[in-house]
Amino acid sequence: MAPQYAPSLRSRLAPLLLLLQLAFIVIYAFYTEIQVHGKPHGDTFSNIYPEFQDVNVMVIFGFGFLCTFLVRYGFSASAFNLLVAVMATQWAVILNGIEDYRGKIRLDLRSLVEAEMCTASVLISIGAVLGKTNPVQLIPIALLEVSGFILNKWVLQTLLKVRLVNSIMMLHIFGAFFGLMLTWILQRKGSEWRFEKEKIHHRSGLFSMLGTLFLWMFWPSFNSVLLDDRNSWGKLGAVCSTYLALAVSSVTAAALSVLSSPKGKLNLIHLQQCSLAGGVAVGVSMSVVHQPWEAMMIGFTAAVVSTIGHRYIKTQMQLAFLCHDTCAVLSTHGLPGLLGWTAHLLLQIKDCDDHTTAIHFAVFHIFTLLITIAISLVMGIITGLLLKWDFWRPPQDKKCFDDQAFWEFPKLAVRK
Numbered sequence: 001m002a003p004q005y006a007p008s009l010r011s012r013l014a015p016l017l018l019l020l021q022l023a024f025i026v027i028y029a030f031y032t033e034i035q036v037h038g039k040p041h042g043d044t045f046s047n048i049y050p051e052f053q054d055v056n057v058m059v060i061f062g063f064g065f066l067c068t069f070l071v072r073y074g075f076s077a078s079a080f081n082l083l084v085a086v087m088a089t090q091w092a093v094i095l096n097g098i099e100d101y102r103g104k105i106r107l108d109l110r111s112l113v114e115a116e117m118c119t120a121s122v123l124i125s126i127g128a129v130l131g132k133t134n135p136v137q138l139i140p141i142a143l144l145e146v147s148g149f150i151l152n153k154w155v156l157q158t159l160l161k162v163r164l165v166n167s168i169m170m171l172h173i174f175g176a177f178f179g180l181m182l183t184w185i186l187q188r189k190g191s192e193w194r195f196e197k198e199k200i201h202h203r204s205g206l207f208s209m210l211g212t213l214f215l216w217m218f219w220p221s222f223n224s225v226l227l228d229d230r231n232s233w234g235k236l237g238a239v240c241s242t243y244l245a246l247a248v249s250s251v252t253a254a255a256l257s258v259l260s261s262p263k264g265k266l267n268l269i270h271l272q273q274c275s276l277a278g279g280v281a282v283g284v285s286m287s288v289v290h291q292p293w294e295a296m297m298i299g300f301t302a303a304v305v306s307t308i309g310h311r312y313i314k315t316q317m318q319l320a321f322l323c324h325d326t327c328a329v330l331s332t333h334g335l336p337g338l339l340g341w342t343a344h345l346l347l348q349i350k351d352c353d354d355h356t357t358a359i360h361f362a363v364f365h366i367f368t369l370l371i372t373i374a375i376s377l378v379m380g381i382i383t384g385l386l387l388k389w390d391f392w393r394p395p396q397d398k399k400c401f402d403d404q405a406f407w408e409f410p411k412l413a414v415r416k
Contacts, residue, residue: 035106054221063123065211071201075403088142092118124175127327128183131401148379165226176334177376185384197401219279245299249278252303277306277336284340288347302336
């Protein structure tokens with residue numbers, strides 16, 4: 001007989017999705033319009049649409065397949081990623097539009113790109129609780145984190161006069177710390193050890209590597225899309241810097257994976273996650289990276305930090321802090337993001353001729369990090385406490401990391 005899995009989510013998931021979607025439709029019907037005339041960023045359809053496609057592929061395909069490494073959680077990892085992404089993006093468009101509200105929320109490709117980049121922060125965070133939550137819980141996570149991230153972006157731009165691209169690129173740090181706080185609040189008994197079904201198979205690993213390849217290919221567009229199109233050198237510099245950082249981090253991750261292995265063999269998870277560390281780090285610091293060697297050193301250091309984090313820090317966090325980080329988002333996004341923030345600070349100070357200006361920038365830059373971490377932790381705590389209610393029906397420990405809790409499998413159906 002097939003095992004008995006979690007009770008039906010019909011009374012919770014379906015009403016929640018339908019009510020939210022109908023509410024979004026009403027808001028879009030009365031308060032949004034597609035902006036056809038007037039392009040404040042100098043965009044044209046022909047030059048922004050390819051970049052929009054690249055970001056869309058990363059958010060839907062890249063992150064979706066990246067999390068399919070769990071042998072019995074492939075359906076949920078890829079499909080729930082899509083569900084969270086589209087809900088969060090619709091909400092992000094509304095919140096971003098409120099900042100510049102003039103009777104109607106202007107909708108164009110640029111606003112969709114910004115919304116999807118805000119959504120990327122959510123997809124990073126749910127990696128920390130991957131397999132331990134149900135889809136009903138993922139929806140409030142998406143809505144609350146997007147709200148917190150856009151609040152953080154508004155605070156940085158309003159109080160500290162941080163540029164839009166620099167405020168949005170804090171998504172890696174925000175998403176990682178939000179996810180860590182969330183998984184710590186939602187900790188389960190025995191989470192210091194691997195769950196029974198938290199296993200990797202060579203086939204699931206292959207699908208996950210496919211997600212890494214797509215993220216790797218389109219990451220240069222992700223880092224350069226928000227730069228002003230009238231500054232062609234800035235876009236070219238961001239693309240070249242991102243590619244070089246990714247290339248160096250891939251080589252370094254492979255070498256360190258072998259060196260840190262007791263048997264001297266490659267670890268697929270290291271190549272999947274740590275190869276992307278260079279893109280994360282250089283994305284946070286790209287506005288001050290002007291030389292190829294700078295991008296390459298950032299990529300090299302990011303891979304070192306990320307690989308060591310995957311090999312040692314993830315286990316120690318589970319044992320010492322009962323913080324079970326399924327996808328090791330701290331090592332993939334958090335630590336490389338902090339490294340990129342540090343590189344931004346050092347390179348900016350190096351380019352300053354006036355000590356007063358350098359000190360002024362350093363103080364504001366430090367406040368940028370502290371505000372981002374503070375808001376992410378507070379929003380993570382609020383979201384975690386909300387999700388501890390029994391109303392959400394979280395899956396039991398023995399049903400974590402298992403698609404059968406949520407999906408139909410006709411061959412395993414109980415026949416009466």
